[in-house]
Amino acid sequence: MSRREKGWWIVAGLLIVVYALFPIAWIVSVSFKQASDLANGQFLPSVFSLTNYKLILTGDASSLFLPALRNSFGICLIATFISCVLAMFAAYAIARLDFPGKKFILGTALAVAIFPVISIVTPLFNLWRNIGLYDTWPGLIIPYLSLTLPISIWTMSAFFREIPWEMEQAAQVDGATTWQAFRKVIVPLAAPGVFTTAIIAFFIAWNDFVYGISLTSTSASRPVPAALGLFSGASQFEDPTGAIAAAAVIVTIPVVVLVLLFQRRIVAGLTNGAVKG
Amino acid sequence: MASIEMNHIVKQYGDGFPAVNDVSLDIADGEFMILVGPSGCGKSTLLRMIVGLEDITSGDMVIGGKRVNDKAPRERNLSMVFQNYALYPHLSVFENIAFPLRLAKIDDAEVRRRVNDAADVLELHEHLERKPANLSGGQRQRVAMGRAIVRQAEAFLFDEPLSNLDAKLRGQMRTEIARLQRRLGITTVYVTHDQTEAMTLGDRVCVLRKGRIQQVASPRELYEQPVNLFVAGFIGSPPMNFLPARLEGNELTTPFGTIQLDERRAAAVAGRDLLLVGIRPEYFEDASLVDEARRPLGSVFRAQVDVTEWLGDSQYAYIPYEAPEEITAQLRALSRELDSEELRTQAIVSIDATSRIREGREAEFWLDSRKVHVFDPASGENLTRDAEAGAALTRMAVEEREEQIEESAGASRGVGAA
Numbered sequence: 226m227s228r229r230e231k232g233w234w235i236v237a238g239l240l241i242v243v244y245a246l247f248p249i250a251w252i253v254s255v256s257f258k259q260a261s262d263l264a265n266g267q268f269l270p271s272v273f274s275l276t277n278y279k280l281i282l283t284g285d286a287s288s289l290f291l292p293a294l295r296n297s298f299g300i301c302l303i304a305t306f307i308s309c310v311l312a313m314f315a316a317y318a319i320a321r322l323d324f325p326g327k328k329f330i331l332g333t334a335l336a337v338a339i340f341p342v343i344s345i346v347t348p349l350f351n352l353w354r355n356i357g358l359y360d361t362w363p364g365l366i367i368p369y370l371s372l373t374l375p376i377s378i379w380t381m382s383a384f385f386r387e388i389p390w391e392m393e394q395a396a397q398v399d400g401a402t403t404w405q406a407f408r409k410v411i412v413p414l415a416a417p418g419v420f421t422t423a424i425i426a427f428f429i430a431w432n433d434f435v436y437g438i439s440l441t442s443t444s445a446s447r448p449v450p451a452a453l454g455l456f457s458g459a460s461q462f463e464d465p466t467g468a469i470a471a472a473a474v475i476v477t478i479p480v481v482v483l484v485l486l487f488q489r490r491i492v493a494g495l496t497n498g499a500v501k502g
Numbered sequence: 503m504a505s506i507e508m509n510h511i512v513k514q515y516g517d518g519f520p521a522v523n524d525v526s527l528d529i530a531d532g533e534f535m536i537l538v539g540p541s542g543c544g545k546s547t548l549l550r551m552i553v554g555l556e557d558i559t560s561g562d563m564v565i566g567g568k569r570v571n572d573k574a575p576r577e578r579n580l581s582m583v584f585q586n587y588a589l590y591p592h593l594s595v596f597e598n599i600a601f602p603l604r605l606a607k608i609d610d611a612e613v614r615r616r617v618n619d620a621a622d623v624l625e626l627h628e629h630l631e632r633k634p635a636n637l638s639g640g641q642r643q644r645v646a647m648g649r650a651i652v653r654q655a656e657a658f659l660f661d662e663p664l665s666n667l668d669a670k671l672r673g674q675m676r677t678e679i680a681r682l683q684r685r686l687g688i689t690t691v692y693v694t695h696d697q698t699e700a701m702t703l704g705d706r707v708c709v710l711r712k713g714r715i716q717q718v719a720s721p722r723e724l725y726e727q728p729v730n731l732f733v734a735g736f737i738g739s740p741p742m743n744f745l746p747a748r749l750e751g752n753e754l755t756t757p758f759g760t761i762q763l764d765e766r767r768a769a770a771v772a773g774r775d776l777l778l779v780g781i782r783p784e785y786f787e788d789a790s791l792v793d794e795a796r797r798p799l800g801s802v803f804r805a806q807v808d809v810t811e812w813l814g815d816s817q818y819a820y821i822p823y824e825a826p827e828e829i830t831a832q833l834r835a836l837s838r839e840l841d842s843e844e845l846r847t848q849a850i851v852s853i854d855a856t857s858r859i860r861e862g863r864e865a866e867f868w869l870d871s872r873k874v875h876v877f878d879p880a881s882g883e884n885l886t887r888d889a890e891a892g893a894a895l896t897r898m899a900v901e902e903r904e905e906q907i908e909e910s911a912g913a914s915r916g917v918g919a920a
Contacts (some may be wrong), residue, residue, distance in 0.1 A: 258844075389586065389588065391584045391585075391587050392584055392590065394555050394575070394584070394872065395582070395584055395588035395590075395649075396589070396590075396601070397554075397555070397574070397576055397623035398553055398554075398555070398575045398576070398580065398581065398582045399574040399576075399581070399601050399602040399605060399649065400576040400579075400605040400606055400653075401576060401600050401605050402574075405605060409601075409605075410590055413590075413592040413593060414591065
C-alpha cells in the first residue's frame with residue numbers, strides 16, 4: 226500500500242469513527258449539562274455539573290432508575306444464560322446429528338426471529354395477566370428467550386459446524402463418553418462462539434423496549450429502557466432530557482465493559498493447529 | 503494387545519450402496535496390516551468400523567476374542583491416529599498426550615511418567631508445553647502418535663497418517679512408525695493409498711477394490727504373484743505393463759515380439775485366444791547391455807522409443823504400442839479405477855541408467871520372459887499365478903515378523919508400560 230493510499234484509509238477510518246461516536250459524545254456531553262444549559266446550542270456544557278447523575282442515582286428519579294437497573298441486569302443475564310445453554314445443545318444437535326425436521330427447526334427459529342414483536346405483545350399481555358406472570362421477572366425472561374434463542378441457535382450452529390468432526394471422534398476413541406467429548410473438547414473449542422452469542426443475546430435483551438413497557442407496571446420488574454421513558458422533569462415545564470442522557474450513559478457502560486472483557490475471547494482462529502494447517 | 507477378526511463385514515449406506523462388501527480378514531496379534539486401494543475402495547470405512555466410529559451393517563467384528571459390534575469406541579480400547587491428526591487445540595502438547603489417561607482417571611504421577619516416556623520415544627520433550635498451533639506438521643504428527651501410544655491399547659489404527667506431510671518428512675515418519683511398531687509389537691491396522699507405505703510398512707497388505715478384498719498377502723507376494731489385473735496394476739511403481747497377446751502353441755505373440763512360455767504357464771493358459779501379458783518395467787533392459795549368459799532367458803525386440811526419463815540411478819523409456827479396441831477399452835477402465843488417467847497405450851520400460859537409448863529412435867530391447875504373468879482380459883484373473891510360491895513368500899514374511907517381535911521383546915525397555 227502506498228503512503229498516499231494509506232493516508233486516505235486513515236482519513237476514511239477517522240470519518241467513520243467520528244460518524245459512529247459523535248452521538249455518544251453528544252449524549253455524554255448532554256448528561257453533564259445543567260437544565261438551563263440544555264438548549265444553549267453548544268456542544269460542551271458551559272458549567273460541568275453532575276446534577277443529572279445525582280438525580281437518577283440518589284435523587285428523585287433514583288426510585289425509578291435503580292430498581293430498573295437491577296431488573297434489567299437480572300432479567301437480561303438470566304435470559305442470556307438460559308438461551309445460551311439451550312442454544313448450545315440445540316446448535317450441537319443441528320450441527321452434528323442427522324435427524325428428521327432439522328431444516329424445519331432452523332426455519333422455525335428464523336421465522337420466530339423475524340416475527341414482529343409488536344404483534345404478539347397484546348395477546349401476551351392478556352395471557353400473562355391471566356396466569357399471573359404480568360409484571361414479574363419470568364414474565365419478561367420468557368419473551369426475551371423468544372427474541373434471543375433463534376439468533377443464538379443460528380450463530381452457535383455456525384460455530385459448531387466449524388469444529389472438525391474428528392476432534393470429537395478422536396475424543397471418543399481416546400475413551401470419552403459423548404458427554405465428556407462435548408464438555409472437554411467441543412465446549413472449550415466453541416467458547417469464542419458461545420461468548421459471541423452470549424454478548425449478542427445480552428444486547429438484544431438489554432435493548433428491548435416493547436416487552437419492557439408492555440408487560441410491566443411497577444418497579445418489581447420494569448427494565449431500564451422502559452423506565453427511561455417514564456422519567457419526568459423537576460417541574461412539568463421541564464424536560465427530563467439531562468436525566469435521560471445520564472441514564473443512557475450509565476446503561477451503555479455495562480455494554481462497553483462486556484465487549485472489552487470478552488474481546489479477547491472472541492478471537493477467531495482458536496482452532497488453528499487442530500488439524501493440518 | 504489383541505488379534506482382530508472380521509467375518510463377512512458389510513457396510514451399507516442409507517442409499518443401499520455397499521461401501522464395504524463381505525470382507526473377512528484375520529489380523530494376528532502384533533501384526534502390521536495395511537489396507538490399501540484407490541480412493542473410494544472402502545478402506546477408511548473398514549478402519550472406522552474397527553474403531554467403532556461407523557456402524558456395521560452385518561457381519562462380526564471380533565477384537566481379542568470378543569465381539570465388539572455393539573460396543574462404543576471408548577469401550578474397544580483402541581487408539582487411532584487421524585489423517586488430520588485431530589489434536590485438541592486448546593490443550594498443550596502434554597495434555598493432548600495425557601488426554602486418554604486423564605479420561606481413565608489415572609493419578610497424576612503416573613500420567614506424568616507415561617507422557618514423559620512417550621515424549622522420549624517421539625522426541626517431543628522440548629515441545630510439551632506448547633500448543634499444537636505452534637508446531638510443524640511433523641511435530642503434530644508425532645503428538646498424534648504420542649496420544650496413541652500413551653495408553654495400553656489393544657491395537658493402533660492409522661488413517662492415512664502421512665498424507666499431509668511433504669515427501670521428505672513422509673519418508674522419515676514412515677521409518678519412525680515402522681520402528682515404533684516393531685518395538686511395541688502392537689497389532690496395527692494402517693490405511694493408505696500410497697503404495698510405498700504399503701510395501702515398506704506392512705507384514706501383510708490387504709488390497710481392496712470397491713469394498714471387496716482382492717488379495718491379502720505379504721508385499722512380496724502381491725508384487726510377484728498378484729491374483730488379478732487390479733492388484734498387478736495397483737502394486738508397483740511405475741505400474742506393470744499390460745500388453746495384448748495371442749496364443750499360438752506355447753508362444754505368445756505381443757506387439758513386442760513373441761514370448762516363449764514354460765510348460766506350467768503354457769498349460770495354465772491353454773485353449774485361450776486373446777490374452778493380456780503383464781510385464782513389470784524392470785523385466786525389460788536395453789538389449790546392448792544384457793550379458794550373453796542372460797540373453798537366452800528372454801526375447802529381444804525392436805521398438806520406437808517415444809520419451810525417455812533419466813533419473814540418475816535409473817532410466818525409463820516409454821514405448822507406444824497398438825492394441826485391439828476391446829483391450830484398449832479394458833485397460834482404460836482399469837487405469838481410471840487406479841486413479842490414473844492413461845491416455846495412450848504405452849509400455850513403461852526400466853533400462854539401465856547408462857543406456858544411450860534416445861528418444862524418437864528405434865532401439866533394441868531385451869525382455870525377461872521368466873516372470874511375466876498372463877491375465878484373462880475378460881475376468882482380469884491371473885492365469886499363471888503360482889499360489890504355492892506366493893504362499894511361501896508370505897510365510898517367510900510372517901516368520902520374519904515373529905523373529906523380530908521376539909528380538910524386540912527381549913531388547914526393549916518398553917514404553918508406557920507396554
